Amino acid sequence: MSREDKIVVGISIGDINGIGSEIIMKTFEDLRMLEFCTPVIFASVKLMSFFKKQFETDINFHGIDKIEDLVPKKINVLNVWKEHVDVTFGEENPTGGEYAIKSLKAAVEALKNKKIDVLVTAPINKSNIQSESFNFPGHTDYLAQELEGESLMLLISENLRIGLLTDHVAVKDVVKNITRERIDKKINTIYHTLIEDFGIEKPKIAVLGINPHTGDNGVIGDEDDTVLRPALDNIRNNGKMVFGPYAADSFFGSGNYKNFDAIIASYHDQGLIPFKTLAFGKGVNFTAGLNRIRTSPDHGTAFDLAGKNTANFESFREAVFSAVSIFETRREYNEISKKPLQASRKRAFLKKK
Ligand SMILES: NC(=O)c1ccc[n+]([C@@H]2O[C@H](COP(=O)([O-])OP(=O)(O)OC[C@H]3O[C@@H](n4cnc5c(N)ncnc54)[C@H](O)[C@@H]3O)[C@@H](O)[C@H]2O)c1
Ligand SMILES: N[C@H](C(=O)O)[C@H](O)COP(=O)(O)O
Numbered sequence: 001m002s003r004e005d006k007i008v009v010g011i012s013i014g015d016i017n018g019i020g021s022e023i024i025m026k027t028f029e030d031l032r033m034l035e036f037c038t039p040v041i042f043a044s045v046k047l048m049s050f051f052k053k054q055f056e057t058d059i060n061f062h063g064i065d066k067i068e069d070l071v072p073k074k075i076n077v078l079n080v081w082k083e084h085v086d087v088t089f090g091e092e093n094p095t096g097g098e099y100a101i102k103s104l105k106a107a108v109e110a111l112k113n114k115k116i117d118v119l120v121t122a123p124i125n126k127s128n129i130q131s132e133s134f135n136f137p138g139h140t141d142y143l144a145q146e147l148e149g150e151s152l153m154l155l156i157s158e159n160l161r162i163g164l165l166t167d168h169v170a171v172k173d174v175v176k177n178i179t180r181e182r183i184d185k186k187i188n189t190i191y192h193t194l195i196e197d198f199g200i201e202k203p204k205i206a207v208l209g210i211n212p213h214t215g216d217n218g219v220i221g222d223e224d225d226t227v228l229r230p231a232l233d234n235i236r237n238n239g240k241m242v243f244g245p246y247a248a249d250s251f252f253g254s255g256n257y258k259n260f261d262a263i264i265a266s267y268h269d270q271g272l273i274p275f276k277t278l279a280f281g282k283g284v285n286f287t288a289g290l291n292r293i294r295t296s297p298d299h300g301t302a303f304d305l306a307g308k309n310t311a312n313f314e315s316f317r318e319a320v321f322s323a324v325s326i327f328e329t330r331r332e333y334n335e336i337s338k339k340p341l342q343a344s345r346k347r348a349f350l351k352k353k
Helices: 020-029 031-035 045-054 094-112 139-146 171-177 180-196 223-237 268-279 314-338 343-352
Strands: 007-012 037-043 061-064 075-079 118-121 149-156 161-164 204-208 241-246 262-265 284-290 293-297
Touching: 007 094, 007 314, 020 031, 020 045, 020 314, 031 037, 037 045, 037 094, 037 314, 045 061, 045 075, 094 118, 094 139, 118 314, 139 149, 139 284, 139 293, 149 180, 149 268, 161 180, 161 268, 180 204, 180 223, 180 262, 180 284, 180 314, 223 241, 262 268, 284 314, 293 314
Parallel strands: 007 037, 007 118, 037 075, 061 075, 118 293, 161 262, 204 241, 204 262
Antiparallel strands: 149 161, 149 284, 284 293
16 A cells, blocks of 8 residues: 555544534545545445535545555545445434444544554534444543543643543532542643643643632532642652642633643533633544544534535544644654654754644
């Protein structure tokens, strides 16, 4: 397989009744995208031809039956299935879930076997994907099982990175999931990803509190004092620049978030509400900490817009750019790390980022 040195970007189709197909095609309609990456869409040529007609685009696909046959400078479509599939835009139904998972499983297999360099996932619906063979609340949890490493859901944009201590966890279960072990693992992951994937030499990390006003000395809950503070003190004593816990309510409004390379929120909405308020449409969801790279847009299936040709594709395009950029930064970091005597090269790498 001649890849002409382009990074191979595998793309899972997501829920076929959502906006996934539209944002993928809008992204690759711009043929300049093919100058720095080779896309492979995991779906079927039949299905993609249906979408092409639906959205009246003149995009050209190159159908392949084996990943080894992919061609650089083409928008490759790997036939993961051959049968006709009914698309019913805007409908949450079992077909949408079934084919989303077929596509995702094939793409993750290719990622594990290094047939693709990075994976960019189009959005899935968390309800219709559930089955006996797939019982995960999202991509992050599935990838954490399939790949190696300690995963972290990390939302990134040009000026903001927010990671989550607990991600797809019901609010009633958040507190019991915030353990010393989890805090150590998540901080370790964000620390290493900032250095290795983003080239930041001495990362500064802020952590948001669990309770309102970080508990106000135990008046509104004591977990900030009994669990979070001791864990962060220990991490600090071991040399990492970790700050907080900060009261979450004023952290973004005050502008304090601009002083850090990344912010760790205690639970999903504490982190994702400010992120999506500040960066929606341009943000990227990166599964950090694993031995392979996966990104996705910062939004979901948007069934209300599906089939209408009005969805914004910029976040998906950013997800492709980010995956490629993280892949290159990590590769460079790993190459330099293999030659520890070249310390000056490593310093230069970290400074130039
Ligand atoms: N990466 C993923 O697979 C992913 C991410 C987020 C949500 N989801 C899932 O998607 C489903 C729907 O979730 P939701 O309704 O909470 O969020 P959503 O992001 O699908 O929609 C929220 C709002 O944002 C709008 N919106 C979303 N994407 C847009 C785009 N590209 N252009 C313009 N407007 C856009 C929608 O029209 C809607 O009004 C849920 O099952 C959720 O779990 C999946
Ligand atoms: N929490 C993510 C968001 O709101 O954007 C989303 O649910 C995606 O999760 P996965 O990447 O795990 O599918």
